[in-house]
Amino acid sequence: MSAPAVSIGLLLPDVLGTYSDAGNAVVLARRxxxxxxxxxxxxxxxxxxPPRGCDLYLLGxxxxxxxxxxARWLARHPWLPTAMTTTAVTLGVCAGLQLLxxxxxxxxxxxxxxxxxxxxxxxxxxxxxxxxxxxxCRLPGVGVxxxxxxxxxxxxxxxxxxxxxxxxxxxxxxxxxxxxxxxSPAPLPDDVVRARPGVVATYLHGPVLARNPALxxxxxxxxxxxxxxxxxxxxxxxxxxxxRTRVPHxxxxxxxxxxxxxxxxxxxx
Amino acid sequence: xxxxQDTWAAPTRSGPRGRGRRGIPLPRWVRxxxxxxxxxxxxxSRAAVxxxxxxGGLSRLTGLGGGSVxxxxxxxxxxxxxxxxxxxxRTVVLVSGTNGKTTTSHLLAGxxxxxxxxxxxxxxxxxxxxxxxxxxxRRHAPWAVLEVDELHLAEVAGATRPAAVVLLNLTRDQxxxxxxxxxxxxxxxxxxxxxxxxxxxxxxxxxxTVWAAGTARSPVWVAAGAGWCRDxxxxxxxxxxxxxxxxxxxxxxxxGGLAVATPTRVGWSCAPCGLAxxxxxxxxxxxxxxxxxxxxxxxxxxxEEATVPVRTGLPGRVNVANAVVALATAVTLGVDPERAAxxxxxxREVAGRYRLSRxxxxxxxxxxxxxxxxxLAALDLLDPxxxxxxxxxxxxxxxxxxxxxWDLDVAPLEGRPVAVAGDRAxxxxxxxxxxxxxxxxxxxxxxxxxxxxxxxxxxxxxxTAFSALRAELARAERAGAA
Numbered sequence: 001m002s003a004p005a006v007s008i009g010l011l012l013p014d015v016l017g018t019y020s021d022a023g024n025a026v027v028l029a030r031r032x033x034x035x036x037x038x039x040x041x042x043x044x045x046x047x048x049x050p051p052r053g054c055d056l057y058l059l060g061x062x063x064x065x066x067x068x069x070x071a072r073w074l075a076r077h078p079w080l081p082t083a084m085t086t087t088a089v090t091l092g093v094c095a096g097l098q099l100l101x102x103x104x105x106x107x108x109x110x111x112x113x114x115x116x117x118x119x120x121x122x123x124x125x126x127x128x129x130x131x132x133x134x135x136x137c138r139l140p141g142v143g144v145x146x147x148x149x150x151x152x153x154x155x156x157x158x159x160x161x162x163x164x165x166x167x168x169x170x171x172x173x174x175x176x177x178x179x180x181x182x183x184s185p186a187p188l189p190d191d192v193v194r195a196r197p198g199v200v201a202t203y204l205h206g207p208v209l210a211r212n213p214a215l216x217x218x219x220x221x222x223x224x225x226x227x228x229x230x231x232x233x234x235x236x237x238x239x240x241x242x243x244r245t246r247v248p249h250x251x252x253x254x255x256x257x258x259x260x261x262x263x264x265x266x267x268x269x
Numbered sequence: 270x271x272x273x274q275d276t277w278a279a280p281t282r283s284g285p286r287g288r289g290r291r292g293i294p295l296p297r298w299v300r301x302x303x304x305x306x307x308x309x310x311x312x313x314s315r316a317a318v319x320x321x322x323x324x325g326g327l328s329r330l331t332g333l334g335g336g337s338v339x340x341x342x343x344x345x346x347x348x349x350x351x352x353x354x355x356x357x358x359r360t361v362v363l364v365s366g367t368n369g370k371t372t373t374s375h376l377l378a379g380x381x382x383x384x385x386x387x388x389x390x391x392x393x394x395x396x397x398x399x400x401x402x403x404x405x406x407r408r409h410a411p412w413a414v415l416e417v418d419e420l421h422l423a424e425v426a427g428a429t430r431p432a433a434v435v436l437l438n439l440t441r442d443q444x445x446x447x448x449x450x451x452x453x454x455x456x457x458x459x460x461x462x463x464x465x466x467x468x469x470x471x472x473x474x475x476x477x478t479v480w481a482a483g484t485a486r487s488p489v490w491v492a493a494g495a496g497w498c499r500d501x502x503x504x505x506x507x508x509x510x511x512x513x514x515x516x517x518x519x520x521x522x523x524x525g526g527l528a529v530a531t532p533t534r535v536g537w538s539c540a541p542c543g544l545a546x547x548x549x550x551x552x553x554x555x556x557x558x559x560x561x562x563x564x565x566x567x568x569x570x571x572x573e574e575a576t577v578p579v580r581t582g583l584p585g586r587v588n589v590a591n592a593v594v595a596l597a598t599a600v601t602l603g604v605d606p607e608r609a610a611x612x613x614x615x616x617r618e619v620a621g622r623y624r625l626s627r628x629x630x631x632x633x634x635x636x637x638x639x640x641x642x643x644x645l646a647a648l649d650l651l652d653p654x655x656x657x658x659x660x661x662x663x664x665x666x667x668x669x670x671x672x673x674x675w676d677l678d679v680a681p682l683e684g685r686p687v688a689v690a691g692d693r694a695x696x697x698x699x700x701x702x703x704x705x706x707x708x709x710x711x712x713x714x715x716x717x718x719x720x721x722x723x724x725x726x727x728x729x730x731x732x733t734a735f736s737a738l739r740a741e742l743a744r745a746e747r748a749g750a751a
Contacts, residue, residue: 014502015510018441018449023675023700030703046502046510063449065508130445131669148670150444205672210699238689238698238710245695 005038006223009054009088012062014045015070019150021060021093023207027216028056034235035228050077055223057084061094061151061205064106071099071112081115085184089222090117090199093208094151097182097201098122101155117199118182119158125175128152133170133204134247135180138162139187142214145180146246147204155182155203162186164202173203180204195225211246213239314354317347318405325402337390340405341398352397355404356429359388361413362598363429365422365457366437366478368643369591370395372583372619373437374416376595379616380609381602386410393620396421397428419453420446423460426467433468434461434485435598437493437591439477440500440642441676443668450500454481461485470598473549476537480505480544491597492552493590497642499676507542514538551597553579553589566593566610568600577606582617587646621739628715628745630723635738638729639667641676647729648681656686656721660714660734661693667731671696679704690717691734714738 008029013022025041032039044050046069057080062070074080084090084100092100101120104112114122128151135145145165154174157163163173164181172180181202200219202208209216213236221227233240321344328339344351362381364374371393378389388410390403395418404413417425419439426434439454447453454477461469462484469485472478472493477500482488495501504511514536538545551568566577577600581592592613599609618624625632638647638659651657663671671693679701687708689697694717698710711717714734718726730738 014499017499017502017676019444019670020672020675023672023703026675026703063451065451065505066503069503069508069510128448130448148445148672150448150670152448205670207672207675210675210696210703236699236702238695238702241710242695242699 003038005040006032006056006220007051007054008039008041009051009057010041010043011050011057011059012046012070012073013043013060015066015073016060016062016095018063018066019061019094019205021058021096021205021207024058024060024091024093024209024216027207027209027213028058028220031213031216031228031231032220032224034231037224046073050080052079052083054083054088056219057088057090059090059092059096059099061096064152067095067099067104068106068112070095071104071114074099074115075113081117084115085117085197085199087197089197089219091209091219092118092199092201094149094203094205097203098153098155100199100201101182102158104153107152118184118201119160120155120173120182120201121158122153122155125152125154127175129171129175129203131170132246133172133180134168135165135170135172135202135204136168137165137215139164139183139200139215139218142212142218144168144247144250145202145204145208145215146211146243147202147206147208149203150205151203157182160184164200171203194222196222198222211242311354314344314348314351317344317351318355318401320344320347321351321401322405337392337394337402338396338398339402341394341401344401344405345398350428352401352404352425352428353430355401355408356413359404359411359413360602361415361429361431362433362435362602363422363426363431364414364416364435364437365419366435366472367419367440367442367453367640368646369437369587370416370418371637372588372622373435373591373594374414375616375619376581376583376588376592376613377435377598378412378414379612379614380595380599381412381414381604382612382615383608384599384604385412387412387414389414390416391620397424400425400429419457422457423463426460426464431464431467433470433598433602434464435594436461436469436471436478436482437594438472438475438495438642439481440475440497440640441673442640442642444673445669450477451505454478454505457481458484468601470594470601472594473547474536476501476511476539476544476546477505479547483544488547489551489597489601490547490549491594492549493594494586496587496645499641501537504539504542504544506544507539509539509541511537511539551593553593566596568597568606575606577610579610580614582614583619583623585646585650587649621735621742625725626742626746627749628742629719631718631721632725633718633728633738633742634725635728635730635735635742637732637735639731641673644677644729648678651681651727652725654685656688656724656726657682658688658690658714658718658721658726658728659697660691660717660728660730660738661689661697662691662731662734663693664733666733674700679706682706682708686721688717688721690714691731715741 010025029039098104100117101114104122107124130150133149137145149171161182161184163179167178167180184199321340324343325340378387381387388404388407390399395416400415458481469488471482473490474495536546553566566579636647690711701708
């Protein structure tokens, strides 16, 4: 008997698809399939009813008006936040991060309720954060995250949530701090990989899992309950060059390396 | 961490092509403080334009540039009112939108040519400096066709007081620069609102365009198609979900091309706020199998329709739609329909696009692709099985964020030799590997091209890669001819 396929629920890519985050679903499914683990992407558009039993849920980035539509849509399915936090692993990106939080206050001062899956709150920032960003990730074994941020929010984390990492270059959750993203429950210092539901959220596009395969494998390991074997590099031969150019000073995984003072972490153009 | 706070800034809304007007080294004596003239200070404007033309001539002579913007840069630096002065007394048409500006403006210039001389920024320099250069080159042409970058529409429209603005489509493009497509639509909306006497010719099939043109007085709606619908799942006006009838199915049935549009199809509508596809005054029909000669543009009310045969020398359904938009605009401006159609049919090449250029053992057809909607339209131009080279850069004019590569349907690339190149070749390569498309990767486009089988190759390239390759191909052709 073959194992049931890992189901990846891609929520509202029609509404929250502006910054191409649906690619995260493709990356997750392929990285399972390449390891012989069956996987399926369940695309849930605004016309559909969301499925309950997904192993992973994905929420991407979108424009402001679309984001508030998504908030109203999600509110119509109150069981969904429970599933996203207690039985599944959830990745929220950009608008997805904000939607997973407690509330979002727009430029006109109107407060839109979020799902409340993460203890964080978002206000409209005075300016927009746009650009390449590097984040030292707190999740075990993930290293440096690379991505492109493009948002006008200022997100403040509450006590019940940890940042996904610290910004090394670029933009974090809000203009004043270095915290980037959010993780709940917080990563344990002596973490071993095991089945663990929870929420990981970030502002990074790229899509984030295309640029950061270690983060993809971290999420997948939590779903399947064990660490996944390394993939043959020839599956994605350009990945090494992508990491080299986007993270020019290396992952520094376990080495504690820092880039020299005054050097740019992004390649010169 | 250093560099976090101080790099937060308001979005850059100017200088998108990296060709801002600032920073031009001019001698101190020409830097006379001028206020924007309204075209009434002809003497100074005339001198400024003359100085610009001298600079343009020097630029060409010294091989520093093609002169397509330098004339305008110098003239505008000397006299901010130069554009208004040059536009005075002409019938000016501005062509804007995300995709198809250059091609449609060429088709429109062709359509108008039978009715008089046309000044036209044919090379695609689509900001104020390019407009000045084009108008200065043909001082006495009664018509002017100017393609204008969406974010520069306010400036150029303000100076030229156009008789008509053509709005093609609004889709995601360079989001690092504009943040949101809807913001661009809101900007365009304000421009049209500020020009109540300008005729707007706009695409009825794209909800963002319709919303943007909503403040225009008596717009001429053209059913020009909208193959890419993923920026308009929710209503641009109220944010609720748009209902689509037929449109979606038609689009997928057409293989990612354009919906065949008729006036009676509802297409799309928003029940909560009432924004809906307006009834088009112009649409087009074709008979299967698709052939360039089989199209008819149809105009008018039901029962009183007039048809014009549409012949276009350009490939792809998207260019039939562009030709119909050009026809509709020319006819709206009073040009005889048959004469306009004949002019449209003369356009066979558009600023380096569509024609085959020989380089080494390859014959290359160059296509500009800078966003997902453009990719969708370009797929329609590809011959099955023909090798493809895709070149992706991420310079300022391309857009710094290449996430959009993941919006592309890459399945049509399967089963043909594929090469990727450019500054972001690795990102595209990763995308293709996850999409199951075998490919070879090279940093240099010409080196990657050399590794493809001899013969015809379709090259899809982002803005700066397209421009560099166009120059490279022209050089290779000159060398071959010599």
